[in-house]
Amino acid sequence: MTIFALSTSPGRGAIAIIRLSGDQTAPILEKLTGKPAPEARQASLRIITEPETGDPIDSGLVLYFQAPHSYTGEDMAELHIHGGVAIVDRLLDVLSGLEGLRPAEPGEFTRLAVLNGRMDLTQAEAVADMIDAETMAQQKQAFRQMQGALGVLYESWRQKLATSLAHLEADIEFADEDLPGGIGQAVLGEVAALSDEIAAHIHDDRGRTLRHGVEIAIIGAPNVGKSSLLNHIAGREAAIVSARAGTTRDIVEVSLTLGGVPALLADTAGIRAAGDEIEREGVRRALNKASEADIRLHVTAFGVAGDETTSDEARFQEGDLYIANKQDLGETSRPNTLNETDFFCVSAETGAGMSHLVAALNTRVQTSFGLTERPALTRTRHRIALQAADIALKRGLERAETGAELELVAEDLRLAMREIGRITGAVDVESLLDIVFRDFCIGK
Known part of the structure; x- marks a missing residue:
């Protein structure tokens, strides 16, 4: 059985590519063009017609790939035609009516490539990853x-x-x-x-992290400027900013790219012991997000007292960053337990120090979760x-x-x-x- 499918995105476009694979590929090309299949791997300009009536459908490039030197390991062809919806629909309708030809199932061309020894399963999975890649x-x-x-x-x-x-x-x-x-x-x-x-x-785990994204949690006491930091790093007003403590009750997440790696940046509720039932639930979710995150941004602020409660989820870990915000109001000294490379003085209000922080965050993500020479x-x-x-x-x-x-x-x-x-x-x-x-x- 020979299969066919539209391999470019459906809808109006400059060109569209229809692929065929199977032992009837060459005879079908002859039916569509009135000429034998072109020389293998050589593009040939042909008029494509409806076999029964001879009515022209379009003119385009026809490429023929002879087995086993093709993507699927079978005889294959590509029809490069104009991308008008009516042209594509008509040619697909004509192909559907030809004997020995049927529409391909999702992934069937690559599936044939695996079955015919053209690639292994890890390579086939990479084909899907190439199509889905966003960074x-x-x-x-x-x-x-x-x-x-x-x-x-x-x-x-x-x-x-x-x-x-x-x-x-x-x-x-x-x-x-x-x-x-x-x-x-x-x-x-x-x-x-x-x-x-x-x-x-x-x-x-950097291979899977690279596919699904690095999770980064912004944590700290109420009113230290976590939402302002999120907005500044994201480059847009993603979270509500207010001088009132406890504004953020739920997780606010923003997808972005850091160091060429997909990342999910999460603003969390201020961590403190007091509060009503809703705020306590927000704190619980904040701690849970902190425990799941790959990197935590620990935020403090000049003039804002830290919460006396501690938890394993909120403790500073290797790979985290410590951010002293609101430095426009006064300076915060680096704790003795922190390295210089982990400590940043910034002002989300004025933007002071933010470029240095963002650059360091990009580097941290790329170093910890980016590509290495060894496959992941x-x-x-x-x-x-x-x-x-x-x-x-x-x-x-x-x-x-x-x-x-x-x-x-x-x-x-x-x-x-x-x-x-x-x-x-x-x-x-x-x-x-x-x-x-x-x-x-x-x-x-």
């Missing part, structure tokens, strides 16, 4: 993954386990043969090192599989230390290798396809 850092991460960086890392781990497993099974199966002594036991050190590498990869974990599906692999490896190592049968250790290595293979689709690819492609757009 430069997201685009760069998706492109690196689409080029195979993550798949190469996971496949190298799977190959290491395969080698270790082969040595271990050789020790089991040929124990009476003249093999190097303890060949099976010798690989356990390599397995332990690999387990540590996988565990470190699991705990490096990007999806929950990967994390679940790697956690299962790490559990199996640690269990196998514990069994080896306690003198358990090597057959049991080998089975744990086999389970770990299988879990890693599931990430790229080296095993169980069919069972994972629906999960990977459920959010894809039609035409990709």
Whole structure:
């Protein structure tokens, strides 16, 4: 069966691209243009007509990609036509009426690419990430993954386990043969090192943070200027500002980009013990947001007494920033417990010090959550599989230390290798396809 789809956004535009893939691609091009398919990978200007009547629909570029050298690994074609709604609708209607041709399902072109070995599952997921990327850092991460960086890392781990497993099974199966002594036991050190590498990869959360955004919470006592800081950093009046303490009762969030990384900046209620039922709920939500945040901006102000209550959520942590606001009224000295790089004197009223703070915040986000040379974990599906692999490896190592049968250790290595293979689709690819492609757009 040959499939087709509009691969550009629907609606009026300068051009539209319709893709076809399948063994009937070349014959269909001949029906539409009255000429054989163009030379592979060479654009050819053709008049596209309705096969039954010969009525012209449009003139445009026709590109033909011969299997297996195409995106899907099958014969493919692209029709580059004018982007008028009537033209596109008419050509899609004509294609729908041709025998052996049907509309593509969401993600079906990329799905075929995986099934035909043109890419692995991590690359397919990166295609969706490229389309959804809203910041430069997201685009760069998706492109690196689409080029195979993550798949190469996971496949190298799977190959290491395969080698270790082969040595271990050789020790089991040929124990009476003249093999190097303890060949099976010798690989356990390599397995332990690999387990540590996988565990470190699991705990490096910058890949998922880069996809979903860094959460930053502004916390502090009432009337220290948290809402003013939010508005200044966001560059718009997102939160209500008032001299009256306790104006903010709920979480006010603003999406923005910091250091090329998507971020969600949250203004919270002033933290203090007193207050009515509504204010107490606001404080509870503020502390909860502080505990979930990747970075906390601890705000104080000249002339505003801090709250005497303390909580684990509101304590200063590594990576946080301490901001002394209202410096137009007087100077605040840096607490001895803070480094100079974590302490900022600003005035949200006059803007003094704000550019320095925003620059530092951009740098902090980029350094902590931006791209690194090593590929980062990007999806929950990967994390679940790697956690299962790490559990199996640690269990196998514990069994080896306690003198358990090597057959049991080998089975744990086999389970770990299988879990890693599931990430790229080296095993169980069919069972994972629906999960990977459920959010894809039609035409990709």
